[in-house]
Amino acid sequence: MSKRSVSRRDILKGAAALGAAAFATRVCAQAPAAEGVTPALIEAARKEGKVVWYTSVDLPLAEKVGKAFEAKYPGIAVRVERSGAERVFQRIGQEYASRIYAVDVVNSSDAAHMIVWKRDGWLAPYVPEDVARHYAAEHKDADGQFASFRITLSIIAYNSSLVKAEEAPRSFADLLDPKWAGKIVKAHPGYSGTILTATYQMSRDLGWEYFEKLARQRVMQVQSASDPPKKLALGERAIMADGIEYGVFQLKETGKPVDVIYPAEGSPLIIGPNGVLKSAPNPNAARLFQSFMLSAECQQFNVEFGGLRSAHKLVKDNPDAFPRQFRHLPTSIDTLETDSEVLLALLKMKPGSDVTFHSIIGSLRPEGLNHTTDGVVAYRSSHFEGAGSERVVRSDHGVQKNPDAIREVRRILLEHVGLGPGPSARLAGPKEAVTRP
Numbered sequence: 001m002s003k004r005s006v007s008r009r010d011i012l013k014g015a016a017a018l019g020a021a022a023f024a025t026r027v028c029a030q031a032p033a034a035e036g037v038t039p040a041l042i043e044a045a046r047k048e049g050k051v052v053w054y055t056s057v058d059l060p061l062a063e064k065v066g067k068a069f070e071a072k073y074p075g076i077a078v079r080v081e082r083s084g085a086e087r088v089f090q091r092i093g094q095e096y097a098s099r100i101y102a103v104d105v106v107n108s109s110d111a112a113h114m115i116v117w118k119r120d121g122w123l124a125p126y127v128p129e130d131v132a133r134h135y136a137a138e139h140k141d142a143d144g145q146f147a148s149f150r151i152t153l154s155i156i157a158y159n160s161s162l163v164k165a166e167e168a169p170r171s172f173a174d175l176l177d178p179k180w181a182g183k184i185v186k187a188h189p190g191y192s193g194t195i196l197t198a199t200y201q202m203s204r205d206l207g208w209e210y211f212e213k214l215a216r217q218r219v220m221q222v223q224s225a226s227d228p229p230k231k232l233a234l235g236e237r238a239i240m241a242d243g244i245e246y247g248v249f250q251l252k253e254t255g256k257p258v259d260v261i262y263p264a265e266g267s268p269l270i271i272g273p274n275g276v277l278k279s280a281p282n283p284n285a286a287r288l289f290q291s292f293m294l295s296a297e298c299q300q301f302n303v304e305f306g307g308l309r310s311a312h313k314l315v316k317d318n319p320d321a322f323p324r325q326f327r328h329l330p331t332s333i334d335t336l337e338t339d340s341e342v343l344l345a346l347l348k349m350k351p352g353s354d355v356t357f358h359s360i361i362g363s364l365r366p367e368g369l370n371h372t373t374d375g376v377v378a379y380r381s382s383h384f385e386g387a388g389s390e391r392v393v394r395s396d397h398g399v400q401k402n403p404d405a406i407r408e409v410r411r412i413l414l415e416h417v418g419l420g421p422g423p424s425a426r427l428a429g430p431k432e433a434v435t436r437p
Contacts, residue, residue, distance in 0.1 A: 031144035032125045034132035037291050042073060044284035050077040051285035054092065055107040056085035056193055056272070057150065058226040058247060061306045068301055069292050076285055084224050085110045085193025085272075096122065101279040104286035105293075107149050109225070109272040110193030114146045117275065124278040128291040130312065135294075139271070139311035146275035149293055150302060151309035153245040154198035154268040156261040157229060162238040171264040172206060175241055176213050185220040185228045185237035194225035198242050198268035206265065214241065232258045244270075246307030271311075356388040358412050362399030363392050374399060 035041075045051075051069075055062050059082045066078030083091065085108040095102060108114070117123050118141070127144040139148040156175070158168045169175055175184060189196040202210065220237050222228060228243035233256040240248075245267075251258050274293055280286040292298050299310040351357055361382045362374035369379045374397045383390070389412070395402040 031142060032127055034127045034129045035287070035291075036129045037288065041284055041288055045073065045282070045288040046075045048282040048285045049075065050079060051282050051289045052079045052081065052102060052104045053107070053289065054081045054083075054088050054103045054105075056083065056088055056109045057107060058082075058224075058244065058250075060250075061246070061302075061308075064305065065293065065298065065301070068298065069289060072292065072297075073288065076288070078289070084191040085113065086189075086191055086196065089113045089116075089193075092117070092122075096279075101277070101281055103277055104280040104282050105274060105276055105289050107272055107274045108193050109150075109270055110196055111271050111273055113193070114141070114273050114275060118143070118145050122278055123275045124280070124283070124286075126276045126287055126290060128294050130291070130295050134296070134313040135311055136313070141273075146273040147294055148271050148311040149274035150272040150306075151311060152194070152270050152272075152307075153262075153309075154194055154225065154242045154270055155240075155245045155248070156263050157232055157240040157243065157248045157258055158261060159232045159235055159238050159257055160259050161257040162235060165259070168259075168261060169239060169263075170261065172202065172210065172241075173265070175239065176210075176217065180217060180239055182218040183238040184214075184217055184241050185222060185231040185239070185243075186214075186241040187225045187228055187243055188221055188223050191223040192225040193272075194244060194270045195242055197270050201268040229258060232256075242268075249307035351386070357384070357386075358408075359384060359387045359390040360399060360405050360408050361390065361392045362395035362397060362402065362405070364394070364396065 053062070053066065057065070059080070062080045062082050066080050069078050070076065081088075081103070088106065088108055089110065092103060092106065106117070114123070123145040125144045127140075128147075131140050131144075131147045135147055141147065156169060156172070169177070169180065174180075187195040189199045199211070219241065220231065222231065225242070225244045226247045228237075228240040229247035229251050231237050232240050232248075233251045235257075245260065248258050248260050274290060276283075276286045276290050294312070296312055296314045299312040299315045302308040303310055303315055359382065361379060363369065363372045363379055364375055365372045369383075369392060372379050374382075374395060377397065379392070391405070391408045393399055393402050393404045393408070395405065399405050
């Protein structure tokens with residue numbers, strides 16, 4: 001995917017207000033137990049033979065997700081019914097009012113729709129194992145009725161053949177400059193859930209008068225949030241006032257002259273939850289499809305081939321799409337990588353001559369230290385020359401919970417305040433611990 005640079009600070013504060021409200025709604029006493037994908041579920045889904053998915057995801061990506069599911073579970077066809085989120089909402093309402101139950105799984109870029117469907121009792125409680133284990137509370141319904149399938153931003157973009165990078169607008173405010181009159185394309189909040197959500201966030205933070213001023217710019221009005229990037233690529237307009245981030249990435253990947261702008265005010269955050277319908281005509285295929293779409297496998301696919309973002313904690317951002325510093329906050333795993341800037345800096349640092357430090361090291365085999373490990377880190381990596389004392393404790397990587405390690409910490413603290421003896425030169429037996437002065 002094309003390069004994109006954005007940090008959490010680029011996202012408008014409180015951007016997911018509607019989504020947060022949706023995920024906070026509570027009906028049941030507790031969410032149902034998590035369910036895994038079993039041979040029985042797969043067999044039952046194959047007997048049904050198909051699953052119907054109503055979604056507002058851009059059609060090419062939606063169809064790719066469907067094909068990936070069909071490849072993983074042969075014999076189960078995916079029928080994708082794609083429209084704008086507000087049209088999807090309207091369609092389901094009309095169908096259910098007529099007692100037509102055609103949809104199995106629904107996705108909407110307007111998270112508030114889930115509040116209504118849940119209130120009306122149209123969603124089925126179903127918690128895939130991945131959701132239970134790897135999704136934060138703010139990305140899954142408290143009663144297990146839906147979870148975040150996709151995350152994206154509504155951004156500004158421009159046609160790089162028509163506008164030089166240094167002349168492109170850098171903020172929503174810049175779009176009000178008279179020089180952009182007649183050159184802007186914008187999607188419609190009455191059709192697109194992405195644009196309705198973005199409009200809510202922008203009117204809240206920038207004021208409704210912003211849109212009144214923008215209307216004077218002779219803006220080309222289109223329907224879907226996926227339309228503005230396409231109008232840019234065709235050269236019909238030079239600037240996109242709003243639209244899906246991932247649409248711009250996909251077009252740029254194919255060589256189209258489009259590029260993203262993350263406005264200075266921040267970019268509206270769009271969360272698109274997925275839910276299983278209680279009256280789904282293919283309930284087993286619906287649950288299997290929901291489990292697939294919220295799995296690390298499908299979420300990684302969304303990121304790498306769709307340009308989307310994911311709430312799944314095991315999914316990695318596309319390395320070609322995000323510079324390293326924007327991927328996520330560093331974890332302990334990151335800082336242990338051989339090229340970690342933090343680790344390399346620490347290795348160059350030496351304790352001051354007036355600082356006494358101590359080592360407590362876990363080892364599965366305290367004997368033969370140069371060839372032992374705690375199951376994760378080798379002794380030779382944990383050992384530091386110049387320590388005031390070193391205590392090797394028979395333990396795995398969780399040495400901090402070991403009673404011998406706790407006693408050693410107490411000994412060091414007492415010594416520090418002058419209430420205990422100096423470091424012991426005792427060499428314990430292999431079943432105990434090793435102390436090195």
